[in-house]
Amino acid sequence: MALPSSSAPVSDRHRQRLAPIATPDRLLLGPGPSNAHPTVLAALSRHPIGHLDPLYIELMGEVQELLRYAWQTDNRLTIPMSGTGSAAMEATLANMVEPGDKVLVAVMGYFGLRLVDMAERYRAEVHTIERPWGEAFSLAEIEAALEQHKPAILALVHAETSTGVLQPMEGIGELCRRHGTLLILDTVTSLGAVPIHLDAWGVDLAYSCxxxxxxxxxxxxxxxxxxxxxxxxxxxxxxxxxxxLDVSLLNQYWGSNRVYHHTAPVNMNFGMREALRLLADEGIENAWARHRRNAERLWAGLERLGLELHVPEPLRLPTLTTVCIPEGVDGKAFSLHLLNKHGIEVGGGLGALAGKVWRIGLMGYNSTPDNVDRLLDLLEKELPAFRAASPSVAAVAA
Ligand SMILES: Cc1ncc(COP(=O)(O)O)c(C=O)c1O
Structure with missing residues (x-):
């Protein structure tokens, strides 16, 4: 059977000439990515070296040590997976779940649902407990679910980026140990920014981005x-x-044997080493305190402007704030205005919060008082025009 053909040759059907890449300068104050530190960008742009070069192998060890510091863990098996946070998320389940294993997922937002989807794909018997989007689990709720389901694994999201909630961790690790349950923790929006004490909390597996x-x-x-x-x-x-994602194979490369597994993204690891070096230079406690301070500055400023925050203060996540879009405001039009006119990205709501909140991120390099003040200033001066959603305002935004 002949394949469908077009009259023009393949080479003429696809664009071949483009201008060199030119990306705009954006201030990324959404759910991520956040702006990278300039010296991290410089590290990324170095020439690659071989992924089995002794110098690279030394760098791998440095990245591992610094990651242990960032997570406050002594775990031998600590590595950056080649892939985004979802790859590392999937690695936890792929390595742990055997068909029929009971996995309990505590779902309080979008990323809990992703854990459910992944665990099902590895043929776990998945059970869930759920909280409305904007709330966290109490220890008693987790204990009751562990008693009811007796799962092999409990998976939780520490910092739910879809809702802006920080799950309190006190006592959960001990409960898991008592029930013979392994604890998986998603620290994608908390690592390097929000206090994490992985070993003290009794977390068995964690991942980030x-x-x-x-x-x-x-x-x-x-x-x-x-x-x-x-x-x-x-x-x-x-x-x-x-x-x-098989950690037993990956560990032959990251552990002592240094056996080829896949060609490591060496430049990304140059960037990671630099980022972790900067974090250790600042001191992890200082980085946590900086994120908290700048988030509090943002929260106070938003409340001063009469904006309502979706999450009650004790559960609020310093890296990601969900702000209720005021009645009568077209939230999408305002965030497009910030992006197009001021080069600032803020996020919209996901899932149950779609159309209801903006998501403002203050993460890593971007967690500064200047960025907070710049955004608050724009909200103060330019949001009022979007409050009366008249056709002319919508046209201006468009
Ligand atoms: C809490 C959480 N978990 C997992 C992920 C997935 O990470 P990635 O998008 O890097 O694959 C994200 C992404 O934002 C996240 O916020």
């Missing part, structure tokens, strides 16, 4: 697993059903 609190572009997914998770991995009856 490069593009938020770590001030790198997207492309790497930090991953870590502790001894209880390693024991489950070695006791598997079958192979990890995902070759690329």
């Amino acid at each position: 490069s593009q938020k609190g770590l001030s790198c572009p997207p492309g790497l997914g930090p991953f870590t697993m502790g001894p209880r998770a390693e024991a489950k991995l070695s006791a598997r009856s079958g192979k990890v059903p995902n070759w690329y």
Whole structure:
């Protein structure tokens, strides 16, 4: 059977001449990516070196040590996965779940649902507990669900980027240990920015991303697993059903053997090393305090402007604030105005919060008082024109 053909040759059907890339300068105050630190960008633009070059291998060890520091863990198996946060998320489930394993996912937003989807794909028996989008789980709710389902794994999102909620962690790790349950924690929007004490909290596996609190572009997914998770991995009856994310294979490259697995994205790891070096230079506690301080400055300013915040103060996430779009305002038109006129990106709502909130991120390099003041100033001066959603205002925004 002949393949469908077109009269023009393939080479004429696709554009071949483009101007060199020219990206605009944007201030990324949305859910991520955030702006990368200039010295991270400089590190990324260095010439690649071989991924088995002894100098690169030394750099790999440095990245691992600094990641352990950022997470406050001694986990031997701590590596940046080649891929974004979702790859590292998937690595936790791919390595841990055997068909029929009970996995309990505590869902309080969009990323909890992603964990459910992934766990199902690895043929787990998935159970969920849910909170409305904007709330967190109490310890009692988690305890009741552990007692009811007796899961092999509990998966939780520490910092829910879709809602701006920070899940309190006190006591959850102990409960998991008491029930013989492994604890997976999503720290994509908390690593490097919000206090995390992985070992003290008894977390068995965690993952994150490069593009938020770590001030790198997207492309790497930090991953870590502790001894209880390693024991489950070695006791598997079958192979990890995902070759690329199989930690036992990856560890032959990141561990002592240095055996080729895949060609590492060496420049991304140059950037990661630089980002983590900057974080350690600042001091992790200072970075946490900076994020908190700037978030509080934002929250106070928003409230001064009469804007309502979606999440009550005690559960608010310093890296991501959900602001209720006021009655009568076309939220999308205002965020497009910020982007097109001022080069500032803020996010819109996801899932249950679509059309209801803006999501303002203050992450890593972008968590500064100047950025907060710049955004507040624009909200004060330019939001009022969007409040009366008359056709002429909508036309201006368009
Ligand atoms: C809480 C959370 N988990 C997972 C992810 C997925 O990460 P990525 O988009 O880097 O794949 C994100 C992305 O924003 C997130 O916010």
